[in-house]
Amino acid sequence: MSNQNAIDLNSVVVQGEGLVSCDLEGDTALMSVESGKYYGLDPIGSRIWGLIEKPRAVADMCEILQEEFEVERERCEHDVLALLNELAEENLVKVVDDSAA
Amino acid sequence: MDKAEIHHYKAYGLNIESALPCPELAPSRGVPDVRVRYGAVPDSLADATVKGWYYQARGNRLLLIIEDVARYLVSDGREIIIERAPGSRDNDVRLYLLGSAFGGLLHQRGVLPLHGSAIEVNGGAVVFLGPSGLGKSALAGAFYKRGYRVMTDDVCVLSISEEGILVVLPGYPQLKLWAEVARSLGENSLELGQVDPLVEKHGLPLRKGFCETPLPLRRLYVLTTAETQKFELAPLKGMEKLTALLNNTYRFCFLDGQGGKVLNFKQCATLAQHAAVSRVIRPGAPLLLDELADLLERDLAL
Numbered sequence: 001m002s003n004q005n006a007i008d009l010n011s012v013v014v015q016g017e018g019l020v021s022c023d024l025e026g027d028t029a030l031m032s033v034e035s036g037k038y039y040g041l042d043p044i045g046s047r048i049w050g051l052i053e054k055p056r057a058v059a060d061m062c063e064i065l066q067e068e069f070e071v072e073r074e075r076c077e078h079d080v081l082a083l084l085n086e087l088a089e090e091n092l093v094k095v096v097d098d099s100a101a
Numbered sequence: 102m103d104k105a106e107i108h109h110y111k112a113y114g115l116n117i118e119s120a121l122p123c124p125e126l127a128p129s130r131g132v133p134d135v136r137v138r139y140g141a142v143p144d145s146l147a148d149a150t151v152k153g154w155y156y157q158a159r160g161n162r163l164l165l166i167i168e169d170v171a172r173y174l175v176s177d178g179r180e181i182i183i184e185r186a187p188g189s190r191d192n193d194v195r196l197y198l199l200g201s202a203f204g205g206l207l208h209q210r211g212v213l214p215l216h217g218s219a220i221e222v223n224g225g226a227v228v229f230l231g232p233s234g235l236g237k238s239a240l241a242g243a244f245y246k247r248g249y250r251v252m253t254d255d256v257c258v259l260s261i262s263e264e265g266i267l268v269v270l271p272g273y274p275q276l277k278l279w280a281e282v283a284r285s286l287g288e289n290s291l292e293l294g295q296v297d298p299l300v301e302k303h304g305l306p307l308r309k310g311f312c313e314t315p316l317p318l319r320r321l322y323v324l325t326t327a328e329t330q331k332f333e334l335a336p337l338k339g340m341e342k343l344t345a346l347l348n349n350t351y352r353f354c355f356l357d358g359q360g361g362k363v364l365n366f367k368q369c370a371t372l373a374q375h376a377a378v379s380r381v382i383r384p385g386a387p388l389l390l391d392e393l394a395d396l397l398e399r400d401l402a403l
Contacts, residue, residue: 020363022370027339031366036358041338
């Protein structure tokens, strides 16, 4: 996997296309229409998923999450970036151009 | 064989007009939803998007190729054309018709066929899910012996509305049991016909013990087995529930990514959101049927 498009705090990200999702008692299940693969997000992952329904800067997202989950800034940023990059590898999120956001 | 003779049955919530006699099905006088007829069936589907060793599918067309038995072409949820192999037996042709061919047809009709058996408990449907060999039919048989009515065996059809109204549709009045299980339930297996040439399963006609009306879903049990000494029973939540339902979708392999799997995902998700699902872990052999039935009876009484 190329790291060229790695997501950082300045990236603006949004949910990928061609996905069907559903809420299950706080978890989120996703299916990629193209690959037919299934994915599951825990409640925190689900909250992050909800925040990128529309394009959003990662730094902004981290601020919201820090408050909601009472977690330290560094830890929050680290975890959020790790998840977003994981999701990006599966084409579940995409990076949008800053100017388009 | 009288070529002109047409039979009318009901199964899986459908009225069926069939050129092939299916004595295990209940008769029906309703307007047919599905037509089963003999005709020429191709040996491949052009541009199939799904291909397996005995099936090919594209959109609302499914082709099944069962060597020495028949080829089946299932279309638009309304028609099944059968081309029999020379010398095939009615029994074998019916086995794949009522299993795989109807499984594909039910997906085409937009209802959800699950791999499971169902019984009636106090006006609601209780469903036992699990892959072949885990004791779904045997368990339904044990409840049948206790006076419960059976709704379906092996293929359990759910009608799911977007608002989450879940209804189980009756299959047909027969239980398929291993000879040993039939004997343990007090049935003389020699009097029952063998339904599958590959495994020694026998058809037990249900008559009065069959519930032929659709019922609201009450509970789903997923049967699993493990290296354990005693039964374990636990409610499933969230993703676990969804995964169990996806894994127990009947003939999931026929579904393509674009249409079939998306619909299946949405149906299983709605089901997971609205239904109570528990997992039953049972010890491997022997199949302690009575103990399992006792356990589930107690669980349902809560």
